[in-house]
Amino acid sequence: MEDERIEGLARAIAARPPRMVEVEGEVPSAAVALLVRPVEDDLELLLIRRAEREGDPWSGHMALPGGRAAEDDADDAATAARETLEEVGIDVGAAGRLLGPLDVLTPMSARAPRITVAPFVFAVPAGTEAEPNEEVALVIWVTLTELSEPGAAAEYLHEMGDGTVMAFPAYGARGHLVWGITHRILTGFLELYSRVDDAEQLRDGMP
Numbered sequence: 001m002e003d004e005r006i007e008g009l010a011r012a013i014a015a016r017p018p019r020m021v022e023v024e025g026e027v028p029s030a031a032v033a034l035l036v037r038p039v040e041d042d043l044e045l046l047l048i049r050r051a052e053r054e055g056d057p058w059s060g061h062m063a064l065p066g067g068r069a070a071e072d073d074a075d076d077a078a079t080a081a082r083e084t085l086e087e088v089g090i091d092v093g094a095a096g097r098l099l100g101p102l103d104v105l106t107p108m109s110a111r112a113p114r115i116t117v118a119p120f121v122f123a124v125p126a127g128t129e130a131e132p133n134e135e136v137a138l139v140i141w142v143t144l145t146e147l148s149e150p151g152a153a154a155e156y157l158h159e160m161g162d163g164t165v166m167a168f169p170a171y172g173a174r175g176h177l178v179w180g181i182t183h184r185i186l187t188g189f190l191e192l193y194s195r196v197d198d199a200e201q202l203r204d205g206m207p
Contacts (some may be wrong), residue, residue, distance in 0.1 A: 003038040006099070006123045008196035013100035013121060021104045021116055031080035031118040032066030032182075034102070034189055035090060038126045040142045043193075044056065045186075046130060047173055048088065056162035057113060060137070062178040064119070064185065065090075075102070076118040084122070088139060091120045091130030091179045101122055107181050139178055142173045148190050156180075 035046040046065065053059045067083040069076065071163060081092045090096070102119040130139040156170040156179035170179035171186060178186060 005043050005125075005196060006036065006038060006097075006106070009043070009121065009193060010099040012029070012192045012195050013102070015169060018101045019103040021106050021132075023106060023116060023127070025085055027114050027119065027173075028068055028177045029076065029079075029116045030063040030066060030068045031076040032079040032185065033084045033092065034101075034121045034185070035084065035092070035096070035124055035128075035189055036144070037089075037128050037141070039143065042145050044088075044141040044143050045147065046088065047140050047142060047176070047178065048130075048132065048136045049176065051107075051135050051137040053135075058180075061180065061182070062173065062176050063182050065129060065136075066117075066119075079118050080118070080120045082141075087133055087136050089133070090124060090128060090164070091183065095123045095128070096122045098116065101186065105181055107186055108184075117181060117185075119189070121189065138153075138176075140174050140176070144190065145184065145195055147171055148194065152154065 036043045042051045047062055048065055050056070050058055051064050059079060062136060065084040066080055069079045070082065073079040078097060085091050102121065104116055104118045106116055132139050152171050154170040154172040154177055156168045156177045158163050158168060159165050168179045170183055171179040192203040
């Protein structure tokens with residue numbers, strides 16, 4: 001899978017060790033996958049919308065493939081890979097490449113479960129398609145250029161339990177809003193990806 005943008009992204013991830021998060025007590029862990037596939041002059045990222053499920057705090061949200069760790073997962077990367085295969089039918093172990101980890105995060109909302117979320121970036125071949133299971137209502141591929149444009153910055157208005165409305169930063173993606181912990185993961189990822197573009201411009205002699 002030779003693609004200069006993927007190679008540059010791998011170098012950028014390797015050059016910045018992920019930040020870990022400190023939590024008190026025993027906290028469940030989860031992992032998510034940022035799947036990127038090459039297209040002409042760009043990379044595309046897979047986003048999903050979770051199916052509506054009662055009791056799921058992220059029901060109906062735009063998200064990344066992933067979920068909670070299982071006892072037989074070797075590590076967090078294995079959790080991300082297993083959940084990706086289960087949710088969208090893409091076997092990153094067989095046809096993908098692990099580019100590296102991003103910062104480990106925890107939800108900021110007191111209403112969300114106490115959990116750590118470890119994101120991992122995987123590259124998959126051009127033309128890779130998703131086959132979602134019943135936990136996923138929608139899959140879309142969005143170019144990193146689209147997500148990086150100023151016009152992608154948006155706002156999500158969330159009604160709280162007491163009726164008040166809070167505004168959260170979001171990304172607009174093909175008519176959908178990505179907010180919450182997924183927005184935070186994408187923000188860090190896109191910052192890394194911007195360094196890839198800067199490095200390529202310097203390499204090519206551009207100002």
